[in-house]
Amino acid sequence: MIEASQLSKQFGAFQAVRSINLNIQPGELLALLGPNGAGKTTTVRMLGAILKPSSGYARICGHDVVQEAETVRSKVGLLTEYPGLYGRMAAMEYLDFFGSLLGLEAHTRQARAELLLRQFGMWEARERKLDGYSKGMKQKIALVRALIHDPPVLFLDEPTTAMDPQSARTVRDAIHDLRAADRSILLTTHNLSEAEVLADRIAIIRSGQIIAQGTIAELTRQLLGAPIYELRLAPPFPASAAAPILADLISVESQSDTALRYRTSEPHLLNPQILSRLASTGLPVLALAEVPQRLEEVYLRIVAD
Numbered sequence: 001m002i003e004a005s006q007l008s009k010q011f012g013a014f015q016a017v018r019s020i021n022l023n024i025q026p027g028e029l030l031a032l033l034g035p036n037g038a039g040k041t042t043t044v045r046m047l048g049a050i051l052k053p054s055s056g057y058a059r060i061c062g063h064d065v066v067q068e069a070e071t072v073r074s075k076v077g078l079l080t081e082y083p084g085l086y087g088r089m090a091a092m093e094y095l096d097f098f099g100s101l102l103g104l105e106a107h108t109r110q111a112r113a114e115l116l117l118r119q120f121g122m123w124e125a126r127e128r129k130l131d132g133y134s135k136g137m138k139q140k141i142a143l144v145r146a147l148i149h150d151p152p153v154l155f156l157d158e159p160t161t162a163m164d165p166q167s168a169r170t171v172r173d174a175i176h177d178l179r180a181a182d183r184s185i186l187l188t189t190h191n192l193s194e195a196e197v198l199a200d201r202i203a204i205i206r207s208g209q210i211i212a213q214g215t216i217a218e219l220t221r222q223l224l225g226a227p228i229y230e231l232r233l234a235p236p237f238p239a240s241a242a243a244p245i246l247a248d249l250i251s252v253e254s255q256s257d258t259a260l261r262y263r264t265s266e267p268h269l270l271n272p273q274i275l276s277r278l279a280s281t282g283l284p285v286l287a288l289a290e291v292p293q294r295l296e297e298v299y300l301r302i303v304a305d
């Protein structure tokens with residue numbers, strides 16, 4: 001649905017994007033992460049047929065972004081970092097205007113605008129001029145504009161940056177629903193918890209190059225090693241009481257009064273053995289769980305390298 005091969009962009013002598021390969025299927029969300037100036041927006045603009053690639057190609061729903069730029073634009077909903085809103089227009093008028101540019105019939109424009117304004121809690125403000133909207137409201141209107149023609153492909157550049165927590169949650173829920181409804185979505189964000197919640201896969205870009213790509217679990221495994229598990233015994237037993245009993249099964253990674261940690265790449269085999277060994281020796285287990293490894297650690301490790 002979204003496909004890029006060796007996609008590159010040069011501004012004069014400066015190579016902003018170098019030979020990027022991407023493939024995003026319907027119902028899949030890829031989060032493109034990277035430091036400021038890494039080339040995220042440039043990539044999105046090329047994929048959205050706004051900026052011509054210097055070399056390589058990209059296709060959206062099978063249409064080439066250069067040869068069939070207009071068709072590509074009709075298939076894409078694009079939320080940019082600095083959406084140009086027409087401040088003297090009221091929300092309804094603005095959405096109607098954009099809908100007509102995209103060739104939507106009047107009744108479809110009206111119905112889509114109403115549905116989306118209600119979904120994002122903006123229906124009451126529909127006759128207010130956009131100049132008077134807050135930053136977060138402007139961002140929501142820009143998102144509604146991107147969705148007005150119900151496009152199969154979405155490019156969302158920092159969709160929740162200016163929003164209060166409740167609005168950000170509404171937008172995240174909407175993104176989740178769009179993914180479930182088989183849209184292909186490319187999200188760029190600096191908010192790693194957002195990427196963690198929404199993304200099927202992550203691509204990390206630095207100096208115009210994709211330096212890592214995969215699911216969070218794959219990248220975590222690759223960079224941070226096998227998953228870590230934590231064992232806690234019920235009081236009054238300190239966690240250290242388990243160490244000698246499990247000495248032949250695990251190698252303890254860290255230990256405190258309350259918890260003992262170890263790594264394993266085969267928890268489905270090892271953890272049942274640990275539990276039955278402890279049960280047979282009468283040590284009561286309070287909890288045994290995987291320690292969540294944060295995307296932030298993975299990201300910082302990759303970008304720092």
Ligand SMILES: Nc1ncnc2c1ncn2[C@@H]1O[C@H](COP(=O)(O)OP(=O)(O)OP(=O)(O)O)[C@@H](O)[C@H]1O
Nearest residue numbers: 011014016034035036037038039040041042043081
């Ligand atoms: N029109 C342009 N002319 C020259 N250089 C440009 C142009 N557009 C972008 N660049 C440069 O290309 C590089 C990548 O910019 P881009 O906006 O794609 O980064 P980004 O990853 O989106 O950054 P941020 O996270 O800060 O939004 C930057 O060094 C930027 O200065």
